[in-house]
Amino acid sequence: MSSLSxxxxxxxxxxxxxxxxxxxxxxxxxxxxxxxxxHAVVLALSVAWQADIQHAPHLYITALIALxxxxxxxxxxxxxxxxxxxxxxxxxxxxxxxxxxxFGIGLVALSMVVMLRVTPGADPLARxxxxxxxxxxxxxxxxxxxxxxxxxxxxxxxSLENGLVLxxxxxxxxxxxxxxxxxxxxxxxxxxIGIFLFRIRERFDTVDMQALDRFRGERR
Amino acid sequence: MTVIYALYGIAALxxxxxxxxxxxxxxxxxxILYGSVLVVAAALCxxxxxxxxxxxxxxxxxxxxxLPWLGAHFHVDALSSFFIVVVxxxxxxxxxxxxxxxxxxxxxxxxLPFYPAYLAGMNLVLLANDAFSFLVSWEFxxxxxxxxxxxxxxxxxxxxxxxxxxxxxxxxxxxxxxAFGLLAGPAGHYDFDSMHNAHLTVxxxxxxxxxxxxxTGSKAGLVPLxxxxxxxxxxAPSHVSGLMSGVMTKVAIYGxxxxxxxxxxxxxxxxxxxxxxxxxxxxxxGVLYALMQNDLKRVLAYSxxxxxxxxxxxxxxxxxxxxxxxxxxxxxxxxxxxxxxxxHSLFKSLLxxxxxxxxxxxxxxxxxxxxxxxxxxxxxxxxFLIGCAAISALPPFNxxxxxxxxxxxxxxSPQVASWGLKLIVPAxxxxxxxxxxxxxTCFVRAFGISFLGRARTAAASNAEEVDVSSLAAMxxxxxxxxxxxxxxxxxxxxxxxxxxxxxxxxxxxxxxxxWLTIVPIAESRSSYNGLLVFVFVTLSGSIGxxxxxxxxxxxxxxxxxxxxxxxxxxxxxxxxxxGFAQPIRRVFGASIFQARETSVMPGxxxxxxxxxxxxxxxxxxxxxxxxxASFVSFIADRLNILQFLTIRRYLSLVMAALVLLLLMLxxxx
Numbered sequence: 060m061s062s063l064s065x066x067x068x069x070x071x072x073x074x075x076x077x078x079x080x081x082x083x084x085x086x087x088x089x090x091x092x093x094x095x096x097x098h099a100v101v102l103a104l105s106v107a108w109q110a111d112i113q114h115a116p117h118l119y120i121t122a123l124i125a126l127x128x129x130x131x132x133x134x135x136x137x138x139x140x141x142x143x144x145x146x147x148x149x150x151x152x153x154x155x156x157x158x159x160x161x162f163g164i165g166l167v168a169l170s171m172v173v174m175l176r177v178t179p180g181a182d183p184l185a186r187x188x189x190x191x192x193x194x195x196x197x198x199x200x201x202x203x204x205x206x207x208x209x210x211x212x213x214x215x216x217x218s219l220e221n222g223l224v225l226x227x228x229x230x231x232x233x234x235x236x237x238x239x240x241x242x243x244x245x246x247x248x249x250x251x252i253g254i255f256l257f258r259i260r261e262r263f264d265t266v267d268m269q270a271l272d273r274f275r276g277e278r279r
Numbered sequence: 280m281t282v283i284y285a286l287y288g289i290a291a292l293x294x295x296x297x298x299x300x301x302x303x304x305x306x307x308x309x310x311i312l313y314g315s316v317l318v319v320a321a322a323l324c325x326x327x328x329x330x331x332x333x334x335x336x337x338x339x340x341x342x343x344x345x346l347p348w349l350g351a352h353f354h355v356d357a358l359s360s361f362f363i364v365v366v367x368x369x370x371x372x373x374x375x376x377x378x379x380x381x382x383x384x385x386x387x388x389x390x391l392p393f394y395p396a397y398l399a400g401m402n403l404v405l406l407a408n409d410a411f412s413f414l415v416s417w418e419f420x421x422x423x424x425x426x427x428x429x430x431x432x433x434x435x436x437x438x439x440x441x442x443x444x445x446x447x448x449x450x451x452x453x454x455x456x457x458a459f460g461l462l463a464g465p466a467g468h469y470d471f472d473s474m475h476n477a478h479l480t481v482x483x484x485x486x487x488x489x490x491x492x493x494x495t496g497s498k499a500g501l502v503p504l505x506x507x508x509x510x511x512x513x514x515a516p517s518h519v520s521g522l523m524s525g526v527m528t529k530v531a532i533y534g535x536x537x538x539x540x541x542x543x544x545x546x547x548x549x550x551x552x553x554x555x556x557x558x559x560x561x562x563x564x565g566v567l568y569a570l571m572q573n574d575l576k577r578v579l580a581y582s583x584x585x586x587x588x589x590x591x592x593x594x595x596x597x598x599x600x601x602x603x604x605x606x607x608x609x610x611x612x613x614x615x616x617x618x619x620x621x622x623h624s625l626f627k628s629l630l631x632x633x634x635x636x637x638x639x640x641x642x643x644x645x646x647x648x649x650x651x652x653x654x655x656x657x658x659x660x661x662x663f664l665i666g667c668a669a670i671s672a673l674p675p676f677n678x679x680x681x682x683x684x685x686x687x688x689x690x691x692s693p694q695v696a697s698w699g700l701k702l703i704v705p706a707x708x709x710x711x712x713x714x715x716x717x718x719x720t721c722f723v724r725a726f727g728i729s730f731l732g733r734a735r736t737a738a739a740s741n742a743e744e745v746d747v748s749s750l751a752a753m754x755x756x757x758x759x760x761x762x763x764x765x766x767x768x769x770x771x772x773x774x775x776x777x778x779x780x781x782x783x784x785x786x787x788x789x790x791x792x793x794w795l796t797i798v799p800i801a802e803s804r805s806s807y808n809g810l811l812v813f814v815f816v817t818l819s820g821s822i823g824x825x826x827x828x829x830x831x832x833x834x835x836x837x838x839x840x841x842x843x844x845x846x847x848x849x850x851x852x853x854x855x856x857x858g859f860a861q862p863i864r865r866v867f868g869a870s871i872f873q874a875r876e877t878s879v880m881p882g883x884x885x886x887x888x889x890x891x892x893x894x895x896x897x898x899x900x901x902x903x904x905x906x907x908a909s910f911v912s913f914i915a916d917r918l919n920i921l922q923f924l925t926i927r928r929y930l931s932l933v934m935a936a937l938v939l940l941l942l943m944l945x946x947x948x
Contacts, residue, residue: 169938172945200934204927 064112068184071105072191075225076167079198079218083163084156088146088210092137095214099129102221109228112184118228125224129217133249140256141210159205166197188229195222207267209259213252220245281338282355285363285406288323292316292399300392309381309391313374316395320370323363323402330360331773345411352470354408357776358541361617362405362533365624368759369526370398376632376752377518379745383639389430390516397423397522401530409470410459414452417534421448421498424527427519428511440510447497447507455494455534458487462542474542484543488550491538492557498531500584501591502561503899508584509568513576513644517635520576524583525628529620532590539598540613540781548602548697554595555703559710562588566717567867570724570860571874571895574644575634578725579627582670585714586623590616592707593685597782599700600691606784608691611799613778614771614786615684621770622677622763626669629756633663636745636753637729641738646856648736649729655742660730662753667726669760671719675813677763680797682715683807687799720863728856735850765809768797857893864893872896 078098085091103126110118174190181189199219203212299312344351355363377394384390400420407413425448429441461483462474479487497504512524539550565584572578593616600609636659637652638644653660669676672683689711692704734740744750763770768789775785789797796808868874872895881887924932 166938169941169945173941176945197934197937200930200937204931204934207927 064108065184068105068108068112069187071101071108072188072225072229074101075105075221076191076194076198079195079202079222080160080163082214082218083159083198083202083205086156088141088208089138091211091214092134092141095137095217096130096134098218098221099125099134102225103130105225106228109188121224121228125221128245129221133217136249136253137210137213140253144256146208146210159201163198163201166201167194170194170197185229189226192222192226192229195219195225198222209252209256209267213249213256216248216252217245282340282353282406283338285323285326285355285402286340286342286353288319288326289399289402289406291319292395292402295319295395296392296399299395300388303388303391309384309387310378312391312395313377313381316398317371317374317378319395320367320374320398324367324371327360327363327367330355331357331364331776339408345409345415346469349409349411349469351412352408352472353406353412354471355406357780358533358536359405361621361774361777362529363402365529365621366398366401366405366526369522369624369628372628372632372752372756373518373522375755376521376635376749377516379747379749380516380518380632380635380639382746384516386430389432390427390519393423393426393430394519397427397519400424401527404530405533408472410463410474411469413534414456414459417455417498418448418452420527420530421445421452424515424519424523425511428515428523430516430519431514434514436510437514440507440514444507444511447504451494451497451504453494454490454497458490458494458538461487461490462538471537471542475544477542478544481547484547485550487543488539489553491535491543492553495531495535495538496557496591499528499535499587499591500561500565501557501587502564502584503903505561505565505584506897506899506904509572509577509580512580512583513574517576517631517638520579520635521628521631524580524631525624528583528587529624532587532594532620535591536594536781539594546598546602548599548695548700550602551595551599552699552703554591554598555707558588558590558592558595559707560588561585561591562714563710563717564588564871566714566721567863567871569721570717570863571868571872573647573856575637575646575649575725575729576631576644578646578721579630579634582630582718582721583623583627585718586619586627586670588714589682589685589711590619590623592711593619593688595707596685596688596692596704599695599704600688601782603695603697603700605691605694606782607786607800608688608694609782610775610778610784610786611684611691612688613782614774615681615688617774617777618684618763618767618770619678619681622669622681622760625756625759625763626666626676626678629662629666629753629760630670632749632753632756633659633666636749637742639745640742641736643736643738646725646729649734649739650732650736650850650853651730651734651739652742653730655734655740656744658744658750659753662750662757663730664726665757665760666753667722669764671722672715673719674807675761675764675809675816677760677767680764680767680807680809682711684799685711687805690805691800717863724856724859728854728859732853733850735853761813765813766795767807767809768792768795771797868895871898873898 075098078094078101081094082091082098085094103122106118106125107122110116110122170193171190174193175186178186178189196219199215199217199222202215202218206212206215295312295315299308302308305311339352339354342351342353381387381390397420400416400423403416404413404420407416425441425445428444429437431437432441459469459474461479462477463469464477464479468474468477492501493504497507500508508524508528512520515523539546562585565581565586565588569578569581569585572581593612597609597613597616600606600612634644636656637649640656641649641652643649665676669678672678674680686708689704689708692701692708695701695704734742771786771789775788779785786799792798794808795810796806798806864872864874875894876891877894878889878891880889
């Protein structure tokens with residue numbers, strides 16, 4: 060493998076982590092959706108590059124799925140939901156953005172340390188990919204934990220799943236059927252979550268999860 | 280004959296289950312079902328006999344079921360053939376019994392579909408040749424028998440019995456799962472053929488032994504894992520109780536033999552210590568429990584525990600002798616254990632069927648409510664008496680032969696090299712001797728109180744003889760008990776290939792000896808001739824009876840029975856079951872069961888009745904299960920708060936756990 064193709068793969072995967080940080084930082088919903096679309100585009104590029112250097116044509120299909128669904132269909136749908144629910148307002152986070160970013164950096168460092176330690180014998184490209192994808196997964200999880208708005212939790216979930224796809228393509232020999240089924244399940248999850256969003260909104264006039272907590276009688 | 284034929288039989292049983300579930304409403308469906316199960320079980324039994332008598336033909340089949348990279352391996356060899364015979368003989372007689380007994384079933388649709396499935400599950404366990412199929416069949420067997428246990432769920436106590444059974448079954452399977460995991464090793468070879476070649480380190484082998492003892496012991500009823508057995512076995516319909524007690528515990532023994540004798544490789548002498556110790560304790564405690572009970576089926580269930588103890592003690596001896604390089608003694612102990620497996624399946628099924636017959640006609644299992652049944656149900660009484668004599672190890676019946684062989688094996692212990700065994704084996708022998716004597720007491724009590732004397736209640740005095748097929752089932756078993764007792768040499772020789780395969784040696788050939796004598800080691804040491812004993816007992820008994828009737832009076836007189844000198848007093852003045860057990864309760868129960876008797880004597884002039892109340896405590900429940908249960912419920916109470924978190928907190932918990940694990944991975948050297 061030439062060092063250039065390695066560098067490009069490295070760059071794209073690192074770009075995904077960077078966009079994850081952008082997501083963590085962004086606190087306006089519409090902008091967040093845009094960043095998520097960017098996230099998916101970078102993912103699609105990364106997967107397509109993997110397809111090229113691994114000579115695995117089926118990965119192009121994965122890239123295409125990522126591009127069509129995650130970079131176009133889902134952001135468009137989310138945008139329509141947000142407009143329809145008229146919640147373009149600023150979103151609040153639980154802990155301060157600065158603290159969240161610091162924690163995110165810690166998570167990235169952690170995943171680097173772990174992944175580089177446990178895969179000493181593996182292909183360097185796969186190692187880097189795994190480390191970056193674990194970071195993306197952890198950052199997605201962090202996003203779900205720190206955000207209170209249902210829409211941004213959905214975006215956290217979707218970007219977490221992007222990390223999984225990155226890991227799957229980095230490992231050679233991942234069957235296509237698994238990727239298609241993952242993509243499909245994410246789509247289903249999106250539909251279900253979308254329906255729930257509307258139902259929650261209908262019932263509580265908000266998609267702030269705190270309303271749900273109050274409804275369940277949680278004490279704060 | 281290849282294993283595929285047995286699988287056809289099992290498939291037929293499995294097909295019967297949904298068919299019966301769909302057609303459950305038809306009239307006479309129970310006759311049709313039990314009839315077809317009888318035929319299939321007879322065919323499977325013939326298959327097992329064929330495999331046992333022509334042992335060279337072991338065969339393997341791999342079906343594309345189960346785990347994709349493993350498949351479902353099925354295999355039949357001499358050991359599984361023997362247990363197939365035991366299981367399906369039980370299946371045949373239970374189906375025959377149920378042809379009559381099943382008509383009294385109040386809710387047949389809760390019993391019928393599970394019955395063939397249960398039988399199929401037990402057969403599958405015996406054929407499985409990889410850990411996955413074994414565990415799946417094992418769980419299938421547990422679940423179907425659980426469904427049968429809770430069939431009469433409206434009776435008090437049944438649901439609790441089912442709950443305890445389900446817990447213990449799950450726990451046992453968990454232990455087996457871990458044992459197989461260790462045997463499979465890091466490479467994960469889950470088929471038994473690869474496990475043979477796994478050479479475990481000493482510590483791992485000991486761990487597998489303990490796990491196998493827990494896993495199979497909890498199903499077989501080894502103390503202290505026996506607590507579910509006396510609850511669950513009596514709760515099921517009687518033919519199923521017979522199967523559970525007589526047969527399913529044997530499937531557990533099969534699992535133990537398969538893991539410890541077959542898969543685990545060459546034994547060390549200390550492996551036998553826990554098995555011997557637990558076997559001896561189980562035998563003694565089981566029969567002591569049985570003596571304290573007044574529920575007929577529960578007496579039988581506790582007596583099953585006793586017999587399981589004897590079998591485990593014999594297997595422990597076999598393991599010890601095998602490790603000490605004493606092949607003849609090992610073969611003797613192993614054959615004795617297997618022979619007792621067969622014998623116990625015969626007489627325990629017989630006794631449960633007898634109890635079922637009594638239960639159908641009197642609607643009670645409490646022996647204090649019975650009495651005098653020998654006049655109302657003479658046929659059942661005779662069969663039950665034969666069962667009692669066999670289980671009490673009286674010659675010329677089969678129980679004597681196998682227990683005698685066990686004691687012959689124990690007498691070999693002075694030749695053992697290691698001092699640990701030299702000391703513990705005679706102690707176990709003493710425990711077994713004690714339990715044999717107590718078992719006789721127990722069955723004198725069970726038979727005497729329920730069948731002899733005068734009827735204590737209206738239900739007992741109006742009892743009627745059961746139907747022909749139930750009687751036929753009991754008499755088939757009684758005849759087999761007598762047969763195995765009088766020509767044991769034939770049975771011992773049939774078991775020889777198994778002992779050759781698993782302990783590497785066999786007992787001397789028995790069938791060629793004169794007068795059907797059996798000689799376990801050498802004629803100068805010991806020999807037994809069941810046929811002569813039988814002929815002697817029959818002749819002397821007949822001559823005695825003839826002489827009495829001829830010389831004394833040929834007129835049949837019926838006098839008051841057990842009237843204790845008060846001819847017209849109420850039946851309540853007879854010896855009671857509790858009264859009969861009182862000496863034993865005072866000697867052993869006071870320390871083991873903390874038996875306390877509180878008697879209240881009314882003062883002079885008072886017309887209140889004197890009362891005697893006995894309180895017993897179960898030491899196993901008190902010392903093990905109650906603390907564990909309260910600990911679990913304490914933890915559950917503490918963790919209950921986790922049921923009511925918000926989504927974000929759940930996510931945070933997941934993330935915290937993930938980060939923590941990753942941190943451990945990063946920091947771990």
